[in-house]
Amino acid sequence: MADDALPEELKGRFVDEFPIVVEGLVNRFGTQTVHDNLSLEVRQGEILGVVGGSGTGKSVLMRSIIGLQRPNDGDIRVFGKSITEAEPDEEIGVRSRWGVLFQGGALFSTLTVGENVQVPLKQFYPEISKELLTDIARYKVMLSGLPEDAADKYPSELSGGMKKRAGLARALALDPELLFLDEPTAGLDPIGAARFDQLTRELKETLGLTVFLITHDLDTLYEICDRVAVLADKQVIAVGTIPELLETEHPWIQEYFNGPRGRAAQASQKRDKRKAATSSSRSMDNRPPKRA
Numbered sequence: 001m002a003d004d005a006l007p008e009e010l011k012g013r014f015v016d017e018f019p020i021v022v023e024g025l026v027n028r029f030g031t032q033t034v035h036d037n038l039s040l041e042v043r044q045g046e047i048l049g050v051v052g053g054s055g056t057g058k059s060v061l062m063r064s065i066i067g068l069q070r071p072n073d074g075d076i077r078v079f080g081k082s083i084t085e086a087e088p089d090e091e092i093g094v095r096s097r098w099g100v101l102f103q104g105g106a107l108f109s110t111l112t113v114g115e116n117v118q119v120p121l122k123q124f125y126p127e128i129s130k131e132l133l134t135d136i137a138r139y140k141v142m143l144s145g146l147p148e149d150a151a152d153k154y155p156s157e158l159s160g161g162m163k164k165r166a167g168l169a170r171a172l173a174l175d176p177e178l179l180f181l182d183e184p185t186a187g188l189d190p191i192g193a194a195r196f197d198q199l200t201r202e203l204k205e206t207l208g209l210t211v212f213l214i215t216h217d218l219d220t221l222y223e224i225c226d227r228v229a230v231l232a233d234k235q236v237i238a239v240g241t242i243p244e245l246l247e248t249e250h251p252w253i254q255e256y257f258n259g260p261r262g263r264a265a266q267a268s269q270k271r272d273k274r275k276a277a278t279s280s281s282r283s284m285d286n287r288p289p290k291r292a
């Protein structure tokens with residue numbers, strides 16, 4: 001629901017509760033319609049997984065929300081500000097409140113990791129001194145789980161997993177409230193992917209982020225997503241927790257979550273939960289007796 005349609009006293013609350021609101025989105029490329037009347041609300045503080053078959057328009061949706069793709073129709077509001085009405089470069093006070101990790105990291109190859117992280121800082125805060133820029137960039141590099149000396153390396157000197165973390169460091173440069181991640185675990189080995197998931201969850205919790213996460217990775221969905229939005233038939237056909245989605249009868253959803261890979265991810269999550277429960281009950285058993 002657009003904020004404008006709400007009574008005055010509810011507007012602020014709605015914006016606080018749903019930092020991203022997409023209504024009636026239409027995106028076309030020539031004769032191809034990618035989105036047709038697509039709507040979605042992202043809740044404050046959640047990790048929303050966005051899934052759908054290849055070419056269903058997940059990246060186009062993300063690009064529309066961050067103003068890189070001008071939709072043919074519809075309304076997109078971020079923190080209550082209309083992205084669709086704004087000019088691409090217009091200062092509307094929200095662009096510095098989000099960070100984006102594009103597919104593949106999208107780092108500038110001629111800049112070091114530290115310099116890459118400084119790019120958004122220089123853009124939004126040109127007055128910051130060189131020394132402070134260097135310090136902030138190093139802090140963001142470490143926050144993303146990279147060693148401090150990675151700040152001085154060029155993207156070509158990094159592994160695939162390190163590049164993702166460097167892209168994440170740049171996405172975190174401006175202390176964003178919203179984090180957009182486009183297939184962050186694609187191309188990572190399972191251990192690297194699990195570590196990246198863990199990092200995303202920790203950052204979300206410690207920094208209070210709201211995360212819009214496009215993924216094909218079922219383990220990521222099970223492990224860290226609070227809700228999942230499913231794109232199919234040019235729209236968001238369902239949004240909810242995985243158990244809620246499993247109750248819907250849409251064939252794509254059933255095939256996706258109940259296919260062999262979906263069942264494996266489900267089983268692995270159950271195993272992890274059992275392990276966590278066993279180790280926590282063991283650690284309770286090992287507690288020193290309470291003093292009288």
Ligand SMILES: Nc1ncnc2c1ncn2[C@@H]1O[C@H](COP(=O)(O)OP(=O)(O)OP(=O)(O)O)[C@@H](O)[C@H]1O
Pocket residue numbers: 029034052053054055056057058059060061
């Ligand atoms: N700039 C563009 N010009 C023309 N067509 C485009 C453009 N950007 C995207 N498309 C088309 O829009 C459709 C959706 O693309 P998008 O990249 O959003 O898919 P996706 O769901 O993210 O796919 P994947 O899971 O494979 O990454 C595709 O058919 C794509 O070819």
